[in-house]
Amino acid sequence: MLVFGEYGKQKKKDSDAMELLRKIWKEIMKMPREYILNGEEGKYSPRVLFVAAEMGNTEFLVEIISQCPDLMWTVNANKQTIFHVAVSHRHERIYNLLHEIGSMKDVITVYEDTEGNNILHLTGMEPKIYNGLHHLRGDVFKMQWELLWFKEVEAMVPFWYRQKKNKAGITPHELFSENHKKLASKVEKWMKQTATQCIVVAALIATIVFGVAFTIPGGYDQNSGFPTFIGKEIYIAFVISDAISLIFSATSILVFLSVLTSRYDEQDFLKSLSQKLVIGLATLFLSILTMLFAFSLSFFVLYHSTLIWVPIVISMVAVVPVILYAIFYRSLMDVYHSSYGYKYIFKPKQRLLYQNPKY
Known part of the structure; x- marks a missing residue:
């Protein structure tokens, strides 16, 4: 499956690959509901969902969730939802969809993967690639970006899960401190x-x-x-x-x-x-x-x-x-945007789900 990621908040025109992906998904939608939710293996939903979440393809995910909201609850082989995958790869637009689903987010955010990590644990792990804000320059902005993510997800997770330990006996904050020490x-x-x-x-x-x-x-x-x-x-x-x-x-x-x-x-x-x-x-x-x-x-x-x-x-x-x-000398503007501009990315002004479905 071809899934292209988005760059920041820029809106891209539909590419040939995106159109092909839509056509493939149309065919999937004609299949029985059991297949759509569980996939070929009978255990996990179609891999295309999690590839899209990993690459940051918000447009595609919004389209298919609008058609089949139950897909938000499905998990991959690691028992992670698309929101867990998006947080792991720092795709803020996909994560922001949690703000639009109401009280259901309280159930999704407490999901734990095979290692016992909840969604806050995942923010404590430093990503291999800083997706989303590709223009981040310098370690100081990366550190600030990571702290913004941790604070945002911490506010989303129920209080008693903020100090919950994973199977390794580590809390989210301890995991964050250890992985971001360097x-x-x-x-x-x-x-x-x-x-x-x-x-x-x-x-x-x-x-x-x-x-x-x-x-x-x-x-x-x-x-x-x-x-x-x-x-x-x-x-x-x-x-x-x-x-x-x-x-x-x-x-x-x-x-x-x-x-x-x-x-x-x-x-x-x-x-x-x-x-x-x-x-x-x-x-x-x-x-x-x-x-x-x-x-x-x-x-x-x-x-x-x-x-x-x-x-x-x-x-x-x-x-x-x-x-x-x-x-x-762009450091002044970089620091200014990092300090005062990026904190608003987790407060979307426009809803994406259930708006103008294409099918």
Whole structure:
């Protein structure tokens, strides 16, 4: 059977393979109900269901479940439903179908496979391939993705099953900690290296803008002791932008210091550390931006009356580093989406089951 997986939430046009699969399933639907539910072996449902769940083919599963809801209860040779298989391979769209079947999900989620693992145990096992979100980059995002899955499924499973042990005597949380120990170690190392490097950059910016605050363009009036251009609006803008750059860089240093001194518990990877990373990178970017703005304004202060084209050209060139930083340094956006965007994938706004059946 040919079953093609989906990429993320993108909707693909029906391929020739999908059309062939539909035709095959139409023929299966003409057979006795006993055959459809139990398959050729007389024990397990047709393998095509579980291949579809493994590959993440949500469209096909929605179509056949809409026709025959009893297929949700069938199990494979490992006594796993299609939802257990989807969780094992991290296909969130198939898993989200559980939100649409009402109280029946309380029965399906407590199914145990041949090893005594319930569906929460399966989230504790690190997948070989990170399906669903193919654009995950770096261990930090994988760790966060795994924690999101564990928390979501934990909320779905009845309370007394969250601490239930499998045949090996291991609880879901213990299984998660054991299987993600190496990944957590890699994330901790990456975060500490990133925080250290960013602290160096932020400290350098703070040193520069702090020195500029006392070596202002135009110097000081020898009689009054006040800056020469103190009455100019451009000079006021320069001073303010320089001060803002210093404040942002100091904030960035403090935030990254808190990252270095964190306990690095599992729960910290889900929210605390990622939020600190977002704030630290954002303030570092703003400190660079305001530093370049102050740099450009300093030329306007000196050449506002003559050679005005000089500060204009310099200001245009000063924009280039900011643009390049935004284009090539994607860590800020990656961390932001991982922290605030992915958590909504388990809250589908549109129902998929029993909507516009094709047969």
